[in-house]
């Protein structure tokens with residue numbers, strides 16, 4: 001268990017309307033989705049009917065539809081609104097999907113792994129591609145602080161580092177999301193001002209970070 | 221009339237069924253009982269494909285037994301708009317190669333597991349993961365520029381060549397959540413008019 005707090009789940013731009021991201025935060029499987037109302041939500045990734053992953057379902061308007069038997073759940077409160085096999089009876093009123101607290105800031109969809117944690121907004125930047133590392137958060141954070149020259153910690157889950165000179169030399173904030181004991185995701189913000197082609201900077205960042213990942217994989 | 225020889229659970233055959241449907245091409249189909257019947261190894265089938273490969277497409281006098289070759293042929297000869305291949309042949313051919321590499325790794329691992337061969341699919345999976353990561357990287361960077369397909373703003377046979385094995389990745393034991401940009405692109409492919417499913421693939 002990592003300390004409760006706000007962790008990134010996905011880039012806000014990567015969570016398109018009607019899409020469901022399958023993400024894990026601190027051992028908790030989440031279906032992260034955006035309905036027609038544009039609101040990002042993170043639900044427990046488990047249908048209350050038979051336990052199927054909601055992330056393989058589909059979004060219709062502001063509702064999420066389970067792939068298995070088509071039960072529908074309202075974005076607003078997670079309650080079941082329709083059971084296709086029993087169209088004429090009221091849906092079970094006690095069923096309600098657990099929603100996690102979500103907010104969007106700095107181009108990222110965040111989730112509170114606890115309740116009522118304080119949200120600290122990072123310095124804005126170009127949103128980078130999230131990358132999975134096969135290490136726990138504490139080990140990864142330590143390895144990064146050791147391997148990345150000039151890097152420094154910001155709290156327990158963020159780091160400040162710099163891309164190498166050949167890759168542009170930009171400063172980045174790396175935002176770590178613990179997924180499991182041997183899985184941690186690295187989201188990032190590249191502080192490069194307002195360049196003409198932000199994608200070129202995001203590319204340099206992801207290729208640099210993939211190199212860091214190869215370095216760690218080879219030394220495991 | 222185009223004639224397709226195929227097997228329902230083969231991802232290679234699904235690629236061709238997808239393109240035939242998306243192009244809206246009339247065709248007849250012949251089911252080949254690959255498992256458990258091993259009909260693809262029969263003498264009569266080997267007259268079409270000496271190696272016993274699936275799928276086979278017969279189009280007039282032409283007989284092709286390779287999914288990529290069939291995709292190229294159908295797009296080059298039966299797509300009046302010329303949007304599925306001719307737009308960027310070099311780029312598309314590259315992704316056809318990735319698709320073939322995915323079929324030989326991820327796809328082969330899936331068949332091992334599905335047909336209960338008792339073989340160890342781990343070495344195949346180890347080969348598939350870097351390909352999936354390269355695909356995820358490309359798709360993420362393209363999407364950041366507003367391009368939601370492998371080669372630009374519209375679908376091509378490159379998408380079909382890489383879709384079939386990746387959308388079935390979980391049947392080979394690979395968690396797709398590791399590749400969020402690939403998952404998002406799957407949604408896009410499902411929205412292409414004429415999209416059809418096969419067992420294990422969900423509709424939109």
Ligand code: FES
Nearest residue numbers: 047049050066069
């Ligand atoms: S498991 Fe979700 S509707 Fe049945």
